[in-house]
Amino acid sequence: xxxxxxxxxxxxxxxxxxxxxxxxxxxxxxxxxxxxxxxxxxxxxxxxxxxxxxxxxxxxxxxxxxxxxxxxxxxxxxxxxxxxxxxxxxxxxxxxxxxxxxxxxxxxxxxxxxxxxxxxxxxxxxxxxxxxxxxxxxxxxxxxxxxxxxxxxxxxxxxxxxxxxxxxxxxxxxxxxxxxxxxxxxxxxxxxxxxxxxxxxxxxxxxxxxxxxxxxxxxxxxxxxxxxxxxxxxxxxxxxxxxxxxxxxxxxxxxxxxxxxxxxxxxxxxxxxxxxxxxxxxxxxxxxxxxxxxxxxxxxxxxxxxxxxxxxxxxxxxxxx
Amino acid sequence: xxxxxxxxxxxxxxxxxxxxxxxxxxxxxxxxxxxxxxxxxxxxxxxxxxxxxxxxxxxxxxxxxxxxxxxxxxxxxxxxxxxxxxxxxxxxxxxxxxxxxxxxxxxxxxxxxxxxxxxxxxxxxxxxxx
Ligand SMILES: Cc1cc2nc3c(=O)[nH]c(=O)nc-3n(C[C@H](O)[C@H](O)[C@H](O)COP(=O)(O)OP(=O)(O)OC[C@H]3O[C@@H](n4cnc5c(N)ncnc54)[C@H](O)[C@@H]3O)c2cc1C
Ligand code: HEM
Numbered sequence: 420x421x422x423x424x425x426x427x428x429x430x431x432x433x434x435x436x437x438x439x440x441x442x443x444x445x446x447x448x449x450x451x452x453x454x455x456x457x458x459x460x461x462x463x464x465x466x467x468x469x470x471x472x473x474x475x476x477x478x479x480x481x482x483x484x485x486x487x488x489x490x491x492x493x494x495x496x497x498x499x500x501x502x503x504x505x506x507x508x509x510x511x512x513x514x515x516x517x518x519x520x521x522x523x524x525x526x527x528x529x530x531x532x533x534x535x536x537x538x539x540x541x542x543x544x545x546x547x548x549x550x551x552x553x554x555x556x557x558x559x560x561x562x563x564x565x566x567x568x569x570x571x572x573x574x575x576x577x578x579x580x581x582x583x584x585x586x587x588x589x590x591x592x593x594x595x596x597x598x599x600x601x602x603x604x605x606x607x608x609x610x611x612x613x614x615x616x617x618x619x620x621x622x623x624x625x626x627x628x629x630x631x632x633x634x635x636x637x638x639x640x641x642x643x644x645x646x647x648x649x650x651x652x653x654x655x656x657x658x659x660x661x662x663x664x665x666x667x668x669x670x671x672x673x674x675x676x677x678x679x680x681x682x683x684x685x686x687x688x689x690x691x692x693x694x695x696x697x698x699x700x701x702x703x704x705x706x707x708x709x710x711x712x713x714x715x716x717x718x719x720x721x722x723x724x725x726x727x728x729x730x731x732x733x734x735x736x737x738x739x740x
Numbered sequence: 741x742x743x744x745x746x747x748x749x750x751x752x753x754x755x756x757x758x759x760x761x762x763x764x765x766x767x768x769x770x771x772x773x774x775x776x777x778x779x780x781x782x783x784x785x786x787x788x789x790x791x792x793x794x795x796x797x798x799x800x801x802x803x804x805x806x807x808x809x810x811x812x813x814x815x816x817x818x819x820x821x822x823x824x825x826x827x828x829x830x831x832x833x834x835x836x837x838x839x840x841x842x843x844x845x846x847x848x849x850x851x852x853x854x855x856x857x858x859x860x861x862x863x864x865x866x867x868x869x870x
Contacts, residue, residue, distance in 0.1 A: 454809070476760055476761075476764075477760065477764055477797075716788075716789070719789045720775065720789055723768075723771075723772065723775070723789065724772060724775055724776060726772075728768050729767070729768055729771075729789070729790075729793050732789075
């Protein structure tokens with residue numbers, strides 16, 4: 420018999436009872452469908468207590484590491500404190516320390532915190548305005564001594580949140596930032612694995628974090644980054660990435676232009692098409708896809724068909740609100 | 741000794757074939773074959789790969805006689821919209837083909853493959869809405 424704590428209330432979990440059964444019996448509305456560990460609807464997170472192996476079987480490594488588990492497959496072996504996936508996020512205030520244009524429509528935004536902000540590079544947060552308007556943005560750096568998070572914010576015409584960030588938010592202002600989310604990030608295992616990074620637009624943001632993280636962990640496999648935009652002036656971070664490529668033998672950076680005018684030195688076409696044409700076999704590769712939902716969905720399928728295992732494909736589609 | 745013998749005879753196909761680990765190994769192989777098969781891939785055009793993969797997990801759990809709550813009626817309902825799009829015996833046969841090939845590739849013993857195929861075959865009328 421173990422004790423389960425959810426939102427400060429305690430529930431008894433009988434022997435041979437799953438966390439899901441115990442919580443449903445206690446009146447907690449945990450979402451679930453199959454109760455078989457297949458649908459993963461009852462994914463919850465352990466804040467305290469180690470989930471048994473069975474409860475994490477079939478989950479992505481990144482989810483496991485964050486102690487997510489399936490309530491329907493969890494016969495707890497110790498007391499646990501659990502958070503349901505839809506429980507409201509915790510927000511913290513950060514201070515804007517930098518807002519600087521990276522190109523004609525994309526801004527580097529830096530937000531600093533009083534104390535450590537733990538995250539895995541590649542994760543995203545929700546930013547919230549005073550009136551409650553909320554949008555997701557990917558973290559573009561790796562953890563800093565200064566507790567600063569970096570973001571790449573593209574200004575959308577008529578975009579309610581992005582225009583506000585660009586036009587009104589000033590250095591010194593405070594802004595509410597959620598805890599980090601998402602499981603599109605690098606894990607320092609199988610360091611000989613090839614890494615394929617494909618991003619469109621500000622999909623480069625999480626990829627930059629993932630790239631820096633992998634390099635910092637001395638990833639030995641080859642790393643290919645394909646960044647897709649329309650025209651040359653939509654690119655950003657190019658010099659920085661080219662320098663990185665010059666410093667690291669295993670890293671290649673390919674800027675791809677889908678527009679009509681393609682100067683020498685740039686690949687022509689959509690980033691994922693260029694990537695697929697460059698790499699013929701993705702067996703044993705780890706794949707990261709960020710940005711436009713159509714690119715992400717198509718490429719997920721293509722990468723899978725080219726041999727990448729489903730659990731080695733990490734993606735963040737930038738669905739708009 | 742007698743204990744383990746009894747256990748073997750009582751173990752379900754799902755357990756003998758390797759349980760969830762076997763399902764996990766089979767899903768990627770199988771789904772890649774299905775998506776590459778022009779005869780049937782149009783039925784699997786759903787945008788969300790992860791959801792599709794979950795359904796394939798359900799498929800294998802079922803074919804292995806593993807724990808599931810699907811009834812024949814559920815199978816009818818799940819495939820009814822495909823029958824409307826023209827799902828017929830030839831497509832069913834193609835799926836059976838990929839199921840067999842996947843298990844061969846995973847070195848599953850022939851007699852277990854036969855058992856799994858028989859379970860899948862038993863759903864034919866429900867899947868095709870007959
Ligand atoms: C997981 C995740 C991570 C994200 N990371 C980033 C990031 O790192 N950087 C970043 O800039 N954005 C990112 N986004 C997108 C961001 O959350 C907002 O959707 C975006 O900034 C638009 O918000 P808005 O309020 O300015 O526009 P809205 O007021 O919501 O929309 C304005 C108009 O623009 C249209 N629109 C929305 N998105 C696009 C688009 N991509 N292209 C063209 N038109 C569009 C809308 O349909 C609408 O008509 C991310 C989204 C998700 C889900
Ligand atoms: C061989 C026997 C078969 C079995 C045991 C089987 C089993 C299943 C199961 C358990 C599901 C998940 C249902 C759910 O939870 O929604 C499913 C879904 C699905 N099956 Fe089958 N299936 C079989 C044959 C086929 C065939 C022949 C096709 C098409 C060629 C097919 C195409 C699909 C598709 C596309 C889905 C997803 C439906 C959706 O997303 O709405 N299946 N199947």
